[in-house]
Amino acid sequence: MPPELADLAAELAAAASALGNALHPRTAASLARLVCIMNAYYSNLIEGQHTRPRDIERALVGDLDADETRRNLQLEAASHVRVQTIVDRFAADGQLREPASEEFIQFLHREFYDGVPESMLFVRPTRPEYRMKPGEWRSNAEDDVVVGRHRAPSSAHVEESMRYFAARFRFAEMGASTKIFAMAIAHHRLNYIHPFSDGNGRVSRLMSHAMAHAAGIGAHGLWSVSRGLAHGLDSRNEYKSMMDLAETPREGAPDGSGNLSLKALTEFVAWFLRVCLDQVRFMSSLFELNALGFRLRELVEHRYRLRPEAATLVEQLLARGALERARVPIVLGMAERSARRIVSELVELGLVGSPTPKGPLSLQFTPTDSELLFPRLFPVT
Secondary structure, three states: OOHHHHHHHHHHHHHHHHHHOOOOHHHHHHHHHHHHHHHHHHHHHHOOOOOOHHHHHHHHOOOOOOOHHHHHHHHHHHHHHHHHHHHHHHHHOOOOOOOOOHHHHHHHHHHHHHOOOHHHHOOOOOOOOOOOOOOOOOOOHHHOOEEOOEEOOOHHHHHHHHHHHHHHOOHHHOOHHHHHHHHHHHHHHHHHHOOOOOOHHHHHHHHHHHHHHHOOOOHHHOOOHHHHHHHOOOOOOHHHHHHHHOOOEOOOHHHOOOOEOHHHHHHHHHHHHHHHHHHHHHHHHHOOHHHHHHHHHHHHHHHOOOOHHHHHHHHHHHHHOOEOHHHHHHHHOOOHHHHHHHHHHHHHHOOEEOOOOOOOEEEOOOHHHHHHHOOOOOOOO
């Protein structure tokens, strides 16, 4: 890879490391849940489906729309959140498998479609009887597909192509920078192979999220690539055009040794890494401790009009990550009864929570307050 890409990979690694170390782990875990919802929102948007963040949050607690179309979109987004949460947990526990392995990619597809209605497995309008089997490669001639100008490899070659793909992108045999390059290349090549009858784009974005973790740039789930792919660097059409570019046929011997252009692939990798770097920097700006503390105080004092001590408690939780309930009156310098009232108000608003009724308190972040706390994280809805 050219020096420009090596520099981009180094910048991305440094920026992701800074983001991952910027917050208390408990605070970061709560923010990662919001990022997960964000990722599901933008992954849906890339597929041409607009599901409001608050509706995704509703779906996660079983509050589904009466309209079937909107309900199905809710369930798709909720399924993405569920699968990404599994990936994040694997990464946190050191249990993340090879993210480009056949088994892991099939696992992502199977887990995603296990969370959607049966009706959404019938993915061929011209063949209403055709039911996709979650987690299974395309294998029959009837499954051959054309997406835009892209004609995917025939179904007869998918299994062989995925064996090669898994071997080519095996992280255990790569250095740190190579893993970052591989994340970008694998994103395109998985979509090029188009191994499933449907859901390839969603799975590729989940795989890229897992590869970021495995490459050491996941920053505890505090950023994700889907928002960047949906926005692009200058235009929302960039994702499609850059994916198309990376499919350019090879132009003679100097342009690589495979069927596709090495020059075009290099341009795609540079764009993909710039998108990732842009997202890491954007999330770092949102999660900067002092600025976030200021916005939390604004939210508590001006939107919800609570006492200044409530804002102080929220700021303390941001810095400390968690606080035992018995410590709240001491930290706030007030009577126990008054401190309990403040805690109750913050819990009722969803800004503060705990794993058990008497457990330690920590911050909670939801799409409800994201417009003020995290400007431009989601579009205004």
